[in-house]
Amino acid sequence: MTTPQTLLNSILDNDFYKFTMQHAVIKLFPKAEASYEFINRGDHKYPEGFAEALRYAVAKMASLQLSKEEKTYLQTTCPYLDPTYLDFLQGYRYDPEEVAITQHGGILSVKITGYWYRTILWEVPIMSLISELYYKMNQLIGHTDNEVVETARRKIEKYNALGVTIAEFGTRRRHSYHTHRLVVQTLRRFGTKSFIGTSNVHLAMLNQTKPIGTHAHEWFMFHAAKYGFKMANNLGLQHWANVYRGDLGIALSDTYTTDVFFSQFDKMFAKLFDGVRHDSGDPIVFANKTIAHYQEKGVNPLSKTIIFSDGLDYEKVEHIALHCKGKIGISFGIGTNFTNDVGLSPLNIVIKMTEAHPDDAYWTPVVKLSDVKGKYTGDQKMISLSKTILGITD
Incomplete structure (x- = not known):
């Protein structure tokens, strides 16, 4: 063995x-x-x-x-x-x-x-x-330790130059613990202008940086099981706010599609939460919907933040950053592209x-x-039922 x-x-x-x-x-x-x-x-x-x-x-x-x-x-x-x-x-x-x-x-x-x-x-x-x-x-x-460090250094210095903030989100599909630890150490050392923390609490502690995260899809999935699909987003957000009272204020938007989320993300939630996280679908389309939603609710989009976290690399980040500049606050969570870029397929x-x-x-x-049909997960009968209840057609 x-x-x-x-x-x-x-x-x-x-x-x-x-x-x-x-x-x-x-x-x-x-x-x-x-x-x-x-x-x-x-x-x-x-x-x-x-x-x-x-x-x-x-x-x-x-x-x-x-x-x-x-x-x-x-x-x-x-x-x-x-x-x-x-x-x-x-x-x-x-x-x-x-x-x-x-x-x-x-x-x-x-x-x-x-x-x-x-x-x-x-x-x-x-x-x-x-x-x-x-x-x-x-x-x-895969790559040697020196190559891992050099790759991470090169990437974070490009993000420094781009003028965006970056968090590391790559625990679950990392190449190894050793590679992950090297990457975060490198980001912390060289990302003085852009690196703001990691989702991995252990490595955040070792590198004296901030652990990043709020909630995942399962939070809203459970709420659907308990309260029904129409109440899942609303009660999921309400319960989160009741527990954290203004802290950890980034709301995940795509458990039951972004359109359904925004139909329930009313003015109270729009003001209460610091922003939203994008995790599937076209990021530019999402950014435009988010900006329009805040404007419709009388909220200045520049006072809010979108956290983009869906399969990002430098080219995607640059594209999103250029589009959103001066329109809404942005930040990025990058996972596998940091922690499993060692010359092997993740x-x-x-x-x-x-x-x-x-x-x-x-x-x-x-x-x-999610906002990508192929990424639907779960029982097919329940998927069909949820789409009927929520009025989702495709």
């Missing part, structure tokens, strides 16, 4: 929005359950013994725990996280029994089930382990919530309807 040379060595080696959502779930939905499944969009074939190696890595995660130093970092950096939550996180341990990993030939299956407040932390680290193991077990050797994989079990209810399939 081949095992990863670098297992996860911090419970904070995860995206920040997993912790902010976990905090909110504990407060609002402590009895809710959830299921997640691995989706192999790229039809990658996994070598013999891959499931065994992944189970070994997942089992090792049970020993991770929040250190006193990490707890102090969160207390200082994220004062909106309740002391009771930080105490909970200090006592939290991953339970590998929540994760079922099997393999048939080259086909990998990963399913996660349990209380939502617990299972919410699994997605990102498991994806990062799948990615790192894939390269190691297939003996795919994996096209995701792990998504597939079912939710709200308090005193029943297991309900959940779906995501």
